[in-house]
Amino acid sequence: MNAPFAPRPVLDHAQVAEGHPIAPSLERRRLQCYIGIMVGDMLAIALAFALSGYLFGDVGGTARSLVHAQVVIPIFLTLALYNRSYSIEALRNMWTGVARAIVAIVLAVAVAVFVQFLIKPTYGFPRLSFNAGSLFALFFVSLMRYQMRSLVRWRCGSVVMNELVIDDGGPKVSFPGSIQISAAAMGIVPDLRDPNALDKLGLVLRNIDRVIVSCPVGRRAEWAMMLKGANVDGEVLDDVVVRLGAQGARVAGQHGLLLVSAGPLGMRDRAIKRLFDLAFAGSAILALSPLLIVVALAVKLYDRGPVFFVQRRMGRGNRFFNMYKFRSMTQDLCDADGNQSASKDDKRITPIGKFIRKTSIDELPQLFNVLLGDMSLVGPRPHATGSLAGEKLFWEVDLRYWQRHSLKPGLSGLAQVRGYRGATDHESDLVNRLQSDLEYLEGWTIMRDIQIIFLTLRVLVHDRAF
Incomplete structure (x- = not known):
C-alpha cells in the first residue's frame, strides 16, 4: 500500500506571476x-x-x-x-x-x-x-x-507525478495527491484571444505533469484548446464518460475524464532533442564566434545603439520569453511588438541590417536562446504577439495557432524550409506556416530535425528576407 501523499501548499496568483512554481519539478x-x-x-x-x-x-x-x-x-x-x-x-x-x-x-x-x-x-x-x-x-x-x-x-512521493485540478465552476472533485486550485482565485481565464491569459496559464502549469479541468459544459471547448498548446497531459471532466463507458477516456473515482491534450514528446525524445541542441548550438557558437564578434562591432559602430534586438515572444507552453537577434533597424524605429512586418524597401532597416537579414545572420544570437533552453534548433518559429496576417492577428486567423506552442520554438522549422517565411501580407501566408508546424508536431524524429537543419543551410540566403 502506498502512503497517503501529504498535501502541498498552493501559491496565490501573485507568487506564480513572480516565477514561483506551484509544485517542484518531479x-x-x-x-x-x-x-x-x-x-x-x-x-x-x-x-x-x-x-x-x-x-x-x-x-x-x-x-x-x-x-x-x-x-x-x-x-x-x-x-x-x-x-x-x-x-x-x-x-x-x-x-x-x-x-x-x-x-x-x-x-x-x-x-x-x-x-x-x-x-x-x-x-x-x-x-x-x-x-x-x-x-x-x-x-x-x-x-x-x-x-x-x-x-x-x-x-518523488507516493504519487510520482504532479497532478493539478483546476476548478472553473464545474463539479467539485478531489483526487488523492492532487493539487487543487480555483481558476477565479488564480485569475485564470480560458481566453484564446488574450496572449497574456495563455502566458498566465503556462506559468501555473509549469512543472505539472497532468492537469484536470472541472468546468461547465459551455467552457470545455475553450479549455481544450487552451490545453492543446500547453505541453501537458490535459483532461476535461465529463461524467457522461462513466455512463457511456466510453473508450479512450479515463475514469477516476466516480468521475469521467476526457483526454484533450498531451505533450508531443516523451522524456526519452526530449532528452535526445535537448542533447542534440546543446551539442550543435555550443559547437556553432564556438565556430562562428569570429563572425558574431565582427557583426556585433559593425552594428554597434554604425549608430552606437544596442547590438541586440530583444523581443518578447511566445514559447513552449504558451509562455513568454525574450528572443535575441542582431539589431537590423535603427534604434528609434524598432518594433518591439512586431505590429509591422518588415517590407522590401523598409526605411527602418540599416544598411548593415539589410545584409544580415538577407543572409539570416541576424538570427544567429538565437543560438544563445537554445543554450538557455528557451528555444530549440528545430521547431515552430516564435512570433511576436502583435504579428498580423493581412488585417488579423495570427490566432484570429485560426485558433489552432496556439497548438504549435506545445514544443519549444526553433531557429528553423518545416515551414521555413518549405519557403513559408518573410512577411505575412495575406491570411494564407499564416495558414501555410501553421499547417507545416502542426505536421512537424505530429511526426517528430531526431532524423527529421537533422534533415531540416541541412535543408535550412540551402535557404539561409533568400529573397523574402527583408
Whole structure:
C-alpha cells in the first residue's frame, strides 16, 4: 500500500506571476529514480551470476559467469527500456516494475542462450551455473526493486507525478495527491484571444505533469484548446464518460475524464532533442564566434545603439520569453511588438541590417536562446504577439495557432524550409506556416530535425528576407 501523499501548499496568483512554481519539478527526480533503479538492476544481475559461478562453477567459474552477465545485461537493458520497466507506472506500482523486469530478464536469458548456441564458445557452456545465475537474477532484481521503493518515495512521493485540478465552476472533485486550485482565485481565464491569459496559464502549469479541468459544459471547448498548446497531459471532466463507458477516456473515482491534450514528446525524445541542441548550438557558437564578434562591432559602430534586438515572444507552453537577434533597424524605429512586418524597401532597416537579414545572420544570437533552453534548433518559429496576417492577428486567423506552442520554438522549422517565411501580407501566408508546424508536431524524429537543419543551410540566403 502506498502512503497517503501529504498535501502541498498552493501559491496565490501573485507568487506564480513572480516565477514561483506551484509544485517542484518531479521530472528530474523521476529521471534520478530511473537511473538509480537501472544501476541497481545491473548490479543485481552481475551479483547473481558472480554468486552462481562461485557456488556451482569450477576453477575460474566466477570470472566466466561474469562474462555471461556482460552478455545478459545489455540485452536486458534494451528490452527493459522497450517494455517500460523504467516508466511512471513502474515507479508508481512496484509490482508492475518487478513484473516487467522479470519479463525482460527471461527474454534476455533466452537471447543469450541463442547467442551461445550460434558462436559455440571453445571453453564450453556451464549450463548449471548459467541457469542458476538466471534464477538468482530474477530474485535479486525483484529484491532490489523492492528495496528501491524508499528511493522513489524520498525523491518523488507516493504519487510520482504532479497532478493539478483546476476548478472553473464545474463539479467539485478531489483526487488523492492532487493539487487543487480555483481558476477565479488564480485569475485564470480560458481566453484564446488574450496572449497574456495563455502566458498566465503556462506559468501555473509549469512543472505539472497532468492537469484536470472541472468546468461547465459551455467552457470545455475553450479549455481544450487552451490545453492543446500547453505541453501537458490535459483532461476535461465529463461524467457522461462513466455512463457511456466510453473508450479512450479515463475514469477516476466516480468521475469521467476526457483526454484533450498531451505533450508531443516523451522524456526519452526530449532528452535526445535537448542533447542534440546543446551539442550543435555550443559547437556553432564556438565556430562562428569570429563572425558574431565582427557583426556585433559593425552594428554597434554604425549608430552606437544596442547590438541586440530583444523581443518578447511566445514559447513552449504558451509562455513568454525574450528572443535575441542582431539589431537590423535603427534604434528609434524598432518594433518591439512586431505590429509591422518588415517590407522590401523598409526605411527602418540599416544598411548593415539589410545584409544580415538577407543572409539570416541576424538570427544567429538565437543560438544563445537554445543554450538557455528557451528555444530549440528545430521547431515552430516564435512570433511576436502583435504579428498580423493581412488585417488579423495570427490566432484570429485560426485558433489552432496556439497548438504549435506545445514544443519549444526553433531557429528553423518545416515551414521555413518549405519557403513559408518573410512577411505575412495575406491570411494564407499564416495558414501555410501553421499547417507545416502542426505536421512537424505530429511526426517528430531526431532524423527529421537533422534533415531540416541541412535543408535550412540551402535557404539561409533568400529573397523574402527583408
